[in-house]
Amino acid sequence: MEEVDKILIHALKQVGTEVSEETGSVRQFSSELIVEAVVRCVRVIDPGLGGALPTSLPPGMSARFRVGMSLAQACQDIGYKGEIGYQTFLYSNEPEIRSLLMFLVEKLPRESAEASDQPQGKSAVLQRAIAAAIRAQLSVPWLPPNCRLPLHSQTQSPGALHSFHVQPLSLAHCSPGKKPLKEVKDYHRDILPPVTAQPSHHASVVASILEQHTAELSAAQEWDSEWNSQGLLSRLKPQEYRSRKLTRLRKRIEEQLRSAALPSPESASGGPRPNGDLSELLQAFRGSAPSDHILTKGSHFTHTQKFTFTKTEPSTSIPFVHQSDSDVQLRQQEEQLSLQEQQLCSEVDQLTADMKHMTVTHAQVLDKLKQRELGNSEKEEKMQVKKKTIDLLPDSDDNLQKLKALVEASAKRVVHLASQWEKHRAPLIDEHRRLKEICSRQDLESSQKLSEIKSVHDKICVSTEEAKKKEETYKQLVTELENLPQDASRSAYTQRILEIVSNIKKQKEEITKILSDTKDLQKEINSLTGKLDRTFAVTDELVFKDAKKDESVRKSYKYLAALHENCNQLIQTIEYTGTILREIRDLEEQIETENGSKTVANLERILSDYKAIRQENSALAAKVREG
Structure with a gap:
């Protein structure tokens, strides 16, 4: 049993149970350690079932009984067929606990079972403990801080809450198959700050990392789906497919930029413009300068008009004391020129509007003319058919x-x-x-x-x-x-395993030898019993014949019968003595098992728990009366 207990303790350590180094057998397990081991195993087997189970016993006796009942129900739900109840955990029995732990260790998932065969390390144990804690927290429903009760203090974290604020991160990516440049390496090594120092607030680190990871995962999934649906059908390599897609995208952007940069006739006439967003973006790139300041190519008439009718404003305000007639005439000429310019501009605007109207009217008239020409051609065809028919009527x-x-x-x-x-x-x-x-x-x-x-x-x-x-x-x-100590060699473990195997073989050989000796002894006893019965029957018959004639032979016959009866009684006594010795050995084994099950200690614990429950009931009754 020592080897079995060592294997169980090793497997329990792998699932995160804190078993001390001094504990070397299941007999040394306390109730708290049994509860923790069972809960850890149940959480690994079924996280949803074991997430609500506590890993330690509460102080109150009624709560302990409830925890024991819930643990027993969880083990039954997993598939344990043996007898189990709250007493299995509160008043532990070594054989029951050993069989329960063996069942749970066998029920562990394959990965955990394989991990239990691997050498134990602090990092692996820490990772499994972290995974178990995260799994347990995920299985518990989350509640807002204002809705939490004191009873949720163990399952819900009381830490401060932060808003999910994301900031862009710069990571040192290295594409496979390409060697990074020396400048990039120097930048990543000397200038680029670590990820935890890039966000402006420390609370945004986790949110930014999660967002970056989610974006990379979604991009990889989109690329996989696109490659499986379209890339494989194109019969190209991934690099060729990416380059072709990039060239197509560049061409589309160039076409959009060209179409947005060149004004269309519909936009000039006030109609709808295609690619309005891109045109507005390009207009924003040009600037918000007025149309008068934009360099445009004009005709000789516009340049002459602009040069002729441009108002010259004085650069400095010089006060004049007296204005001559020539100055008045010049000012009047300037006003006249400005009025003429305004009149010409209004006339040009009016003519432009009239031209637009006439253009639209001309287009409408052309459309009507085309429609009428089409109608006339159809009517002419019908008329020709009717004319030919009329010409054929006289000689029908x-x-x-x-x-x-x-x-x-x-x-x-x-x-x-x-x-x-x-x-x-x-x-x-x-x-x-x-x-x-x-x-x-x-x-x-x-x-x-x-x-x-x-x-x-x-x-x-x-x-x-x-x-x-x-x-x-x-x-x-x-x-x-x-990290493992170097003094422990594999040969020592191999030698130990070989010794255990040789001991098992020796035990099997001894058991086989004892069984063969027992069979031989039983055959010898049976043959001697048969020989004795046959000898007694022959002797009895011979002596009985002579006893009828001789008195001394008659006494010998009586002694022979008495001797046979005494020998039978002696044999029965020996058999009865062997039966009693076997019963004594069975009783001694039962006494050892009862001593191992700690019946007296369990009875004392039951009495103390009973007194504690009575005290709790009396205290609750007093509270009810006071209320």
């Missing part, structure tokens, strides 16, 4: 005969053409069917190859993930191997 019989002859000739010609077409049609249909079968066969082959490519791609993804996991496991095992 001859025309009908000619028409019938033409119809018959056209019918014969159609039949002749149909016969010729059938001659050409049959080989064409056969060729079409053959080509269609070839196309369908090629489509089927291409679809099969595409499905094979997709399956191979999925297998590659799965193999890549497995390789990553195995590489991480290898690194973890290497670190654990480095």
